[in-house]
Amino acid sequence: MLSRVAESLFWMARYVERAEDLTRLLAVNFISQLDSHSGDAQQSWQSLIGIAGHDKLFHDTYDKANVRSVTEFMLWGAENPNSVIACITNARENARSTREQISSEMWECINRMYFLMRNTSHSEVLTNPTEFFHQVRDRTHAFQGITSATMTHSEPYQFIQLGLHLERADKTARIIGVNYLPLVQLAGGSAESSLGLITLLRFCSAFEPYRRTVAGQISPESVAEYLLLNREFPRAVLFCLNACLNRLARIGDGASNTTRSDSPRRVLGRLEADLEYLDIHDVLGENMEPFLSNFLVRLNHVGEEIARTYFNTNIILPDERPRQQQQQQQ
Amino acid sequence: MNESILNNPYNASPFYDEMFSSPGEPRLHYRVLHQYLQNMTATMFEERRRVSDTAFLYQGITFTVYGEEQGIERIFPFDLIPRIIPFAEWQYIERGLTQRVTALNLFLHDIYHDQRILREKRIPSELVFSSRHFRPEMMGMNIPKDRYIHVVGTDIVRSDDGNYYVLEDNMRSPSGVSYMLENRQVMKRTFADLFSRYNVSPVEHYPQELLAALRAVVPHDYSDATVVLLTPGIHNSAYFEHTFLARQMGIEIVEGRDLVAHQNKIYMRTTDGLKLVDVIYRRVDDDFLDPLVFRKDSVLGLAGLLNAYRAGNVTIANSIGTGVADDKAVYAFVPEMIRFYLGEDPIINNIPTYLGWREDELEYILKNIDKLVVKAVNESGGYGMLVGPHASKEERENFRERVAANPRNYIAQPTLALSRHPTFLEDQLHGCHIDLRPYVLYGDKVVVVPGGLTRVALRKGSLVVNSSQGGGSKDTWVLRD
Incomplete structure (x- = not known):
């Protein structure tokens, strides 16, 4: 397939996933802060901006982080390059440039998503956002289901899945990074700590799966372990890396030039192995933050290797070998 | 609002009305439709229209309007009342188009080779050589099957004489x-009951016919030739159509930057x-195809494309x-070409045309500009034209x-009384002017898919049917026998 198309599909998937993750953060936080004191509420909104990585941009425009300002900034903020509407617009533009690869159903779905974001009245959403959050969530879920059900699972599909899982791994790691440390500092077993951990799990839509898997008292250690190292929960970091590796294996499959495709697999494989054999106790407490920042740098590097290998291919001319042979004969 | 939309008939004269004699x-072939509309109120009709508009919007069947604020996407306005062409009439159109396209292809081959038609003075050579789109780079070049025009979209109109x-x-x-194909999909969805009462020729196989025409001109004898569609990119107003066709043909859609010449x-x-x-089925104009030969500032094409074409390693369609x-x-x-190359008389006639290039005709144009339609010779899409009777004094x-400053660049034609067709506008039927663009494919042989795009002027009284206007x-x- 065309390199440009592979790149567009990869980013289309990343942007849809990002839009979903950002919306879920808003939705979960909106519900959970209804239970908390006003000071904590502001803190929780502030930390959302932290996950999105846009503290400075936010404070250039808004004085205070609260439900209105953060929701507005993250959904539509014109100055925010990763607002939900920007993600969906970018996803749609990428989809548009690959219209012949994706199914008509996918295109229709992403269009509906786009018009939903564009045509909804901001003030109505800000008054009662939950319904809107659900609509966005349903559309992004529908998009993933439609993708799986209507597209052939060949190379283009593998690039979509690759983008999606890379984005998920990144988001889950960031969510842990921002929320974990404050929770460790709370008294274990307190109501505050439990509520905080439940919110953290919900940020990754992991509360119910976690509850079914992990017995006993909810603790920062077990939550961190679950979100990082679970192999069955689809938003756990290790699960996502595994998925990426599997996709890469299938992308490399038909390659005539196998050495070329090794590089992303190598960097990703090392990263995955480090998680695979991680002793969770080594990264608990104060060690979590350095561990996660290092992880995110390496994950970013995986993305760069994928781009270098598949998207900006160096031109290897098809007739170079025969020419060398001719020269030898002379 | 509870009465039939037929109850408020418009005055058809002095035009030829496609539906009403x-x-x-x-007319006979419109009777079933007429009866159907009898039971339809404006409210009912409006409801179906809403459904079809939504379908177009969500499927992203939109075009971009140039010269307006960036990001303006419009759906191409669609009128739900179908234009119906009886079988015998279609056969006539098909024969006429086949004849015309065959002659035009022979003409192109001739002027890029022996130029017989010019040497025998049937067409003035100055006229051909001074044409902006004449490409000396093509002289003497042989291309697969001598095929120059693989896809032609001929615009046909019916005048008040019924011809x-x-x-x-x-x-x-x-x-x-793509609108021809999507319009059919939407009609089948919104008017299935009406559709099934007519015996309509299918058009859905157009992309397969197009692919066959493109495969017919593969430069070598491959069984697994790679055909691609070259698009200027997502900002082109026809981008939707490019992806649509590529998807239907199962071929890659490429931009210039996806290609390498070696x-x-x-x-x-x-x-x-x-x-x-x-x-390469290209949807990029000649000017932008190859910066080594044509416009040097083009980033839409590929340096080296013309040489590869000349070397016979790749086929470009259209040429x-x-x-x-x-x-x-x-x-x-x-008409002269048809007589010269085929020894036949034209089946479908031209509109009488006055050339600014001929002195006596130039004088006529300048004197009668208020009665004529004047067109710049190289423009399309309804740009660069003047409809004399509808224009203001300053415009004229x-x-x-x-015209006086550059007579070669202008022609004029009598203002045609284009036929009209009932069209639903603001909760009632109006007679709106229409034309017809059938699509002609020329690979191994000429194929005309039975149908086409009927364009309709939605501004009342307007004679310009282009989507940009x-x-x-x-x-x-097109009805079957």
């Missing part, structure tokens, strides 16, 4: 065929390395330099000066 009296005339032959890269061969960059390309036959002054000589003066479209039903 006399007030309230539908069809060819308005123009679009041989560069005519667009709109040793007179063309490759595309894939995740699996470079892959050889054999046929380069076909626009010379689109020149509106050269158009005037198509302005055009008169332009407020036109819309209708589904076109």
